[in-house]
Amino acid sequence: MKNKKIIISDVTLRDGNHAVSHSIDKSIIRKYCEAIEKTKIKIVEVGHGNGLGASSLSIGKSIISDKEAITTARKYLKKTKLSVHSIPGFSRIDDIKKSIDYGVDIFRIGTNSSEIDTTYQQIEFCKKNKVEVWGVLMMAHLVFDKRKSYIKTIQFLKNMGVKTVIIMDSAGIFLPHDIENIFKNLKRKFKINFGFHGHNNFGSAVWNSVTAYLNGAKIIDASIKGFGAGSGNTQLDILVTVLERLNIKTGLDLGKIYKTAKIFPDFFKQRKVKYKNPFTEPKNIMSANYGLFSGFASKVDYFSQKYNLDDIEAFKAIGQKKLVAGQEDLIFNILFNLKNSK
Secondary structure, eight states: OOOOOOEEEEEHHHHHHHHTTTOOOHHHHHHHHHHHHTTTOSEEEESOTTOTTOOBTTTBOOSSOHHHHHHHHHHHOSSSEEEEEEOBTTBOHHHHHHHHHHTOOEEEEEEEGGGGGGGHHHHHHHHHTTOEEEEEEETTHHHHTSHHHHHHHHHHHHHTTOOEEEEEOTTOOOOHHHHHHHHHHHHHHOOSEEEEEOBOTTSOHHHHHHHHHHTTOOEEEEBGGGOSSTTOBOBHHHHHHHHHHTTOOOOOOHHHHHHHHHHGGGGGTTSSSOOOOOOOOHHHHHHHHTTOOGGGHHHHHHHHHHTTOOHHHHHHHHHHTTOOTTOTHHHHHHHHHHHHTO
16 A cells, blocks of 8 residues: 555543543653653643643643643653644633743644634734644534535635644544545645544544545544543554554554553552543443534433433433533533423
């Protein structure tokens, strides 16, 4: 197979924070960065699960500050680029400014695909300060079911001078044929770099990622052991193995990736948080089926049980509202009203 350049971006220390209630501390960051850099990974992302400035009682309080997370990672990543996720509304320009000073190389400015215009100010600031900036389309399924909508969304970013756009399957709803169609169309219409960020609710994150690459994606997000929100992300150790079997060279040291995956749970020993390997439960499948953000599954499951609601009815009710990350507090209201309507 003809080899095209592929960049794998490691999101373990950011998306993985969702899996442990944003409790990844400096010790875990240090140990992970030391281990993963030996694999020759190109990019490591770090921070609160919802990115810069997102730590709060309503969303989830981080055990450490953005500054502590970024500066710790920067200290132990000697050759690897450091990236952060930033969602306007959670983060402000001041957060971007400080992160530049802390040594961040890549800013991934993310927003829900239907609200892409909110990225303007932060993208412009990054460009002005000559730091690499990517656009990230979260909850991508909200626009990719409407052809004109996604073309307009990508064109907005392109017109701003963004040269890399990540398609984020926040709900874990896409299947390989969806990915093939999406990336074929993107490649045909736009001359910029695209990437893919998958979630594993339907067990297809690795094959979605491979399909994205084969159809034009240059950047693939992945995490060690699939560590991430809900059912987890594209599993880095499986992804690289599959790519190698397809004769797609990643430039990564597979043996050292296996070693990192093996010792990763040990990093959490004697910490306040207990490591839990991601796996798919019925709540994760229902969450994806109704297009929910992957991080909502546990909350919907909790309140549906508390109010003695039918699971499917509860997930469907939330899905119809098209809630996005940051609107967790509305889950209670919607299901409380559903209970009282009976």
